[in-house]
Every structure is written in structure tokens, then in C-alpha cells.
Amino acid sequence: MFVLLRQLATIRHDAALPRGRPLSLAIRHVDAGSCNGCEHELGATTNPFHDIQRHGLDIVASPRHADILLVTGAVTTRMAAPLLTAYHAMPEPRLVAALGDCALGHNILGERAELAGPLEALLPVDLRIPGCPPTPDEIAHHILAALARPD
Amino acid sequence: MSAVEQVTPQAFIATIEAALAAGERFGGAWASGQGGEGSWRVLLVSPERTRVISRSDADRPLESITGLIEAADWDEREAHDLYGLNFSGHSPLRALANHTDDAHRWMTPVSGDGVHQVAVGPIHAGVIESGHFRFHVVGERILAMDPRLFYKHRGLERAAEGHDVESALRYAQRACAACAVANTLAYAQAVEGAYALEPNRELRAARTVLLELERLYNHLHDIGAICAGVGFAPGAMAFAALKDRAQQINAQAFGHRFLFNTIAVARSPVRLERSASDATRAAVNELHTDTAAAWRDLQFAGSVQARLDGVGVLGRDDALRLGAVGPAARAAGIAEDLRSGDRLLAYDGFTPAALQDPSGDVGARLRLRALELEHTYEMLEQQLERPLNAGAATAAEHEQPDSLGVGRVESSRGATTCIVELAGTRVARLHLRTASYANWPALAHATANNLLPDFPLINKSFELCYACVDR
Numbered sequence: 001m002f003v004l005l006r007q008l009a010t011i012r013h014d015a016a017l018p019r020g021r022p023l024s025l026a027i028r029h030v031d032a033g034s035c036n037g038c039e040h041e042l043g044a045t046t047n048p049f050h051d052i053q054r055h056g057l058d059i060v061a062s063p064r065h066a067d068i069l070l071v072t073g074a075v076t077t078r079m080a081a082p083l084l085t086a087y088h089a090m091p092e093p094r095l096v097a098a099l100g101d102c103a104l105g106h107n108i109l110g111e112r113a114e115l116a117g118p119l120e121a122l123l124p125v126d127l128r129i130p131g132c133p134p135t136p137d138e139i140a141h142h143i144l145a146a147l148a149r150p151d
Numbered sequence: 152m153s154a155v156e157q158v159t160p161q162a163f164i165a166t167i168e169a170a171l172a173a174g175e176r177f178g179g180a181w182a183s184g185q186g187g188e189g190s191w192r193v194l195l196v197s198p199e200r201t202r203v204i205s206r207s208d209a210d211r212p213l214e215s216i217t218g219l220i221e222a223a224d225w226d227e228r229e230a231h232d233l234y235g236l237n238f239s240g241h242s243p244l245r246a247l248a249n250h251t252d253d254a255h256r257w258m259t260p261v262s263g264d265g266v267h268q269v270a271v272g273p274i275h276a277g278v279i280e281s282g283h284f285r286f287h288v289v290g291e292r293i294l295a296m297d298p299r300l301f302y303k304h305r306g307l308e309r310a311a312e313g314h315d316v317e318s319a320l321r322y323a324q325r326a327c328a329a330c331a332v333a334n335t336l337a338y339a340q341a342v343e344g345a346y347a348l349e350p351n352r353e354l355r356a357a358r359t360v361l362l363e364l365e366r367l368y369n370h371l372h373d374i375g376a377i378c379a380g381v382g383f384a385p386g387a388m389a390f391a392a393l394k395d396r397a398q399q400i401n402a403q404a405f406g407h408r409f410l411f412n413t414i415a416v417a418r419s420p421v422r423l424e425r426s427a428s429d430a431t432r433a434a435v436n437e438l439h440t441d442t443a444a445a446w447r448d449l450q451f452a453g454s455v456q457a458r459l460d461g462v463g464v465l466g467r468d469d470a471l472r473l474g475a476v477g478p479a480a481r482a483a484g485i486a487e488d489l490r491s492g493d494r495l496l497a498y499d500g501f502t503p504a505a506l507q508d509p510s511g512d513v514g515a516r517l518r519l520r521a522l523e524l525e526h527t528y529e530m531l532e533q534q535l536e537r538p539l540n541a542g543a544a545t546a547a548e549h550e551q552p553d554s555l556g557v558g559r560v561e562s563s564r565g566a567t568t569c570i571v572e573l574a575g576t577r578v579a580r581l582h583l584r585t586a587s588y589a590n591w592p593a594l595a596h597a598t599a600n601n602l603l604p605d606f607p608l609i610n611k612s613f614e615l616c617y618a619c620v621d622r
Contacts, residue, residue, distance in 0.1 A: 108321050
């Protein structure tokens with residue numbers, strides 16, 4: 001195995017493996033009050049069916065490593081502060097995506113005392129991914145479209 | 152279905168004590184109506200019936216029942232935080248839904264030489280729901296853990312109030328995607344119970360298929376999550392792929408990967424023609440074969456098997472005392488499952504899954520799910536031999552309509568209860584006490600004395616929802 005690791009560069013070169021796009025995007029997810037549907041589907045984007053890593057997309061553990069903040073849920077009052085902390089921990093330039101109808105403000109709750117959202121009221125939203133929940137394919141499609149943008 | 156028994160404040164504790172002595176069990180408690188003019192209600196369940204004991208909340212504080220029923224701890228804390236009730240004899244009454252900066256208001260005090268705290272969340276490293284864990288540790292050994300949830304409290308129960316019974320169902324559905332069928336079915340059964348309706352054979356069959364399809368993708372997910380919990384990527388990926396196939400079956404047959412909008416009050420919004428039920432059955436059968444193969448492979452993965460035994464033990468006595476339900480309770484040797492003895496679905500002759508060695512650890516919870524998956528596959532293959540018709544619920548004999556209904560359904564995580572109080576055709580109060588709600592205190596208990604790095608594994612072996620707890 002270790003021999004293989006040492007020779008990896010050569011092996012890759014010799015095998016002419018597809019290298020994907022010369023672009024990448026590190027995603028940090030924050031659940032700001034979802035039903036867990038968007039989490040299941042975002043998790044599924046990394047399963048063997050959808051495998052978003054092959055497009056240069058990866059879900060990272062820290063906002064400090066992230067290019068894009070993917071927010072799910074109707075933002076609750078209790079999650080507003082942790083959400084903003086995560087946002088301010090990101091390096092610039094940074095993008096914000098609203099994942100799912102709740103984060104977009106199209107939820108069944110309306111305006112309630114328990115909610116601080118929609119996300120747009122708290123952060124500038126660059127990318128909107130509708131659906132309840134959006135399927136893994138739809139999530140990948142929207143993020144890849146953002147990646148392809150010239151800016 | 153469940154007549155409300157009004158009792159005087161003096162008789163409240165004695166009534167509950169007598170019910171427990173007669174073998175009835177605690178099923179949940181909730182505040183009803185407006186504080187001061189409302190009531191405090193306790194659900195008692197037995198195989199024969201469900202009862203609601205109600206007392207006025209006018210005189211405060213109310214007597215705590217936690218001396219009799221430890222499992223009522225969270226119910227009373229929630230009623231305090233969200234409905235302003237106070238309880239005598241529940242001391243300290245720690246904050247549950249209210250978030251305060253004063254750690255002593257919500258945390259267990261733990262002190263001693265070398266004791267320190269590890270704070271985790273509300274935002275976690277993976278794609279996980281939001282919630283906070285406070286570990287009290289010495290070195291890497293966990294002494295105690297306080298879960299602090301309700302970060303996702305959306306006010307769903309209050310939002311449902313005033314809506315008609317048809318449209319209020321969506322609030323039960325949005326409580327949790329992964330338990331959407333169980334929660335909406337419990338809701339529908341509660342409303343049908345209040346209206347004295349009972350489902351016919353077609354409706355029972357359709358609902359049973361939906362509930363088992365929900366269990367199928369959840370159990371596959373949970374086995375994959377346990378593999379991820381020990382860092383075994385091949386198992387995590389294999390079961391993630393199986394779970395996705397199960398959700399693809401859901402989408403193909405019923406138009407939604409989480410089976411949203413498949414349950415309604417007194418009818419079934421979905422049906423399967425013969426060709427569709429045949430195709431679904433074939434896909435389920437193929438998944439059955441591949442699941443068996445993946446499970447066999449997992450038995451030979453030494454790095455997984457070596458991590459399961461003796462970790463995160465929830466013993467039988469503790470599971471009973473803390474009111475644990477579902478796979479967590481059955482893995483501890485409690486042979487209880489609402490599917491056995493069920494009269495509103497199609498589970499004739501069902502017996503709860505039981506392990507030869509119900510050791511209550513991570514390994515037992517994993518093996519129990521695999522065993523339950525077998526039953527689920529068999530039931531689905533049997534139910535899908537016929538087309539699924541729309542079905543209906545019709546007036547039940549010997550039952551009178553009431554303003555309160557109780558629905559109880561075995562979700563993939565265990566017994567889930569929905570209470571619906573009606574004012575005419577509108578919902579006056581909706582209360583959802585899910586299996587996850589019942590099991591969080593048991594998870595916290597099972598964490599003690601384990602190593603901190605084993606917590607993700609223990610957590611995943613319970614795989615509880617935050618969304619349907621926080622609501």
C-alpha cells in the first residue's frame with residue numbers, strides 16, 4: 001500500500017485518469033432549523049450514486065475552510081447567532097446558498113416569534129436551491145452551475 | 152377513543168399511582184389550553200386502552216410526576232419553558248427549550264479533580280442537525296453528558312392551531328422528514344380516533360406499506376451511519392447506496408423520496424396499480440438480496456466488529472426507567488413494539504424482533520436493526536403481492552366522537568405519539584411526542600463511562616432526530 005502511495009503521482013500520470021474540472025468549491029453546511037430532509041439529501045450527494053467529489057465539490061468540517069455556506073431550514077431565533085458566527089468565520093470571498101424551501105422563506109410557518117428568518121433577512125444570498133427537499137441531483141446541479149459562473 | 156378523565160388536584164397523583172400499579176405505562180404529558188385556564192394532561196397506555204388524566208393548571212405549582220415516572224422529566228421541563236407551568240417536587244427544574252447563558256440553569260453540576268468540560272455544537276463537523284452536547288470528562292472518560300436541544304424549535308405545534316384537520320397534517324409532516332410517515336400517520340390516527348372512524352382493509356394495507364418503506368430506508372441509513380461512526384468507509388458507502396435505492400423506490404412508487412404527502416386523514420392519497428405494485432415488489436426484492444450480501448460482508452469486517460461490543464450500554468432496567476422505546480429498548484431486551492397487537496394497520500401476527508443476546512450496546516442495536524430489516528422486507532414483499540387501493544376510514548361501531556384523539560405508531564425509532572385536541576373541525580392543540588424525544592435521555596445515560604471518541608458511534612447507534620424533538 002505504501003509503495004502505491006509513493007508511486008501515486010506516476011501512476012496517475014501513466015493511467016491518464018480523468019482529472020475533472022480545474023475548479024473546486026468547499027462547502028460548509030449549517031442547519032438553521034430544518035426538518036432534516038435537506039440534511040439527508042445533502043449527505044446523499046456524497047454517496048456512490050451522486051458522488052459530488054468527482055466534480056471538485058467537497059463538504060468541509062470548518063467554515064474556515066469553506067468557500068460557500070449552505071444553509072438549510074427556516075432560520076430559528078436560537079440558530080441565528082451560531083449561523084452568523086459561522087459566516088463571519090469564513091474567509092473572503094464567500095458565497096451563501098439557501099438550500100431548500102424553508103431557507104428560501106417558502107415554508108408553512110409564515111412569520112413566527114420562534115423564527116429569525118428567512119435567510120435573506122440575515123445574510124446576502126447568492127444561490128437559491130428550491131425544493132422540499134431538493135433531490136441530491138438538484139443540489140449538485142445548482143452548485144455546479146454556480147461553479148461554472150465566470151465571476 | 153380516549154375519554155379525558157378530569158381529576159381534582161388532590162386526586163391527580165393518586166390516580167396516576169394507581170394506574171401504574173395496575174400496569175399502565177406513561178405515554179407522554181402536555182399542557183392544554185391557555186396557562187391558568189388550561190389543563191395539564193398525562194397519557195397512560197396499556198395494551199387494552201389509552202387514558203388521558205387531566206387536571207386544571209389553575210393552582211400553581213403543579214405536583215411533579217417525576218417521582219413516579221422518571222421518563223416524564225423532559226415533558227415537565229418543556230411544559231415549563233413553553234407553557235409557563237411550574238412543578239413542585241421537580242428540582243432542579245432545568246431549562247430544556249429555553250436557552251439561557253447561565254450554564255447552571257441547564258447543566259448537571261459535575262466537579263472534582265481533573266474534571267473538565269467539552270462543548271460540542273450546535274454546529275457540528277459533518278452534515279448533521281444542530282444541537283449542543285456538553286461532556287463532563289476526566290481525561291477521555293465521559294462522566295456525564297447534557298444534551299441541549301431545541302435549537303431548531305420552530306413552533307410547529309402552535310402553528311398548527313386553528314387550522315382544519317386536513318391542512319394541520321402538514322405541521323406533523325414538517326416536524327421531521329425521516330419520520331414523516333410515522334408522524335403523519337400518528338396524526339391521522341389521532342384525528343380518526345377523535346372522529347370515531349376506523350380504517351378499512353385497503354387503507355390499513357396502504358399505510359402499512361408506507362410505514363415499512365420509511366423504516367426500510369431509515370434502518371439502512373442507520374447501519375451505514377454506524378459504519379461511518381467507526382470510520383469504515385466501505386460499509387458506510389455500501390449502505391448509503393442501499394438507502395438511496397430504497398428512496399428511489401419511494402420516489403418511483405409514490406413520487407417522493409421521503410414519502411411526503413402519502414398520508415391523509417380518513418383516506419389514502421396514494422395507490423398502486425397492479426403493474427406498479429409488481430415493479431415495486433421486484434425492486435424491494437432485489438434490494439433485499441443486496442442488503443443480505445452487504446450485511447454478510449460486514450460480519451467479516453474485523454475493524455467494525457471490534458468496536459461494537461460493550462460500547463454505549465443501555466441496560467434493560469435503565470431503558471425501562473428512562474422510558475426508552477424502539478430498537479434502543481428492544482436491543483436491551485424489552486420485547487415491545489406497537490406493531491404487535493396493532494388494530495389499525497396490517498400487522499396480523501407480528502412479533503417484536505428479539506436478540507439472543509440483548510446486551511444493549513452498539514452491537515446489539517446494530518444487529519437488531521438488521522433483524523428488523525428482514526421482517527420489513529418480508530412484510531413488504533407480502534403486502535405488495537396485491538395492488539394498493541385508496542381505501543377509506545368509516546364510522547367505528549361502539550365508538551362516540553370526542554374532542555381528543557391519540558395516535559400511536561411504531562416509527563423506525565420506536566413508539567411515536569400524536570395528541571390532537573379539536574374545536575369542531577379545527578385543531579386546538581397538536582402535540583407530537585416522537586420516539587426520539589423518548590430516547591434522548593436514554594442516549595445521554597448510555598454515554599456515561601464511555602470514551603469521548605466513542606460518542607459519535609454511540610450517538611449513531613441510537614440515530615435520534617433533533618427536528619421532531621425540537622418541533
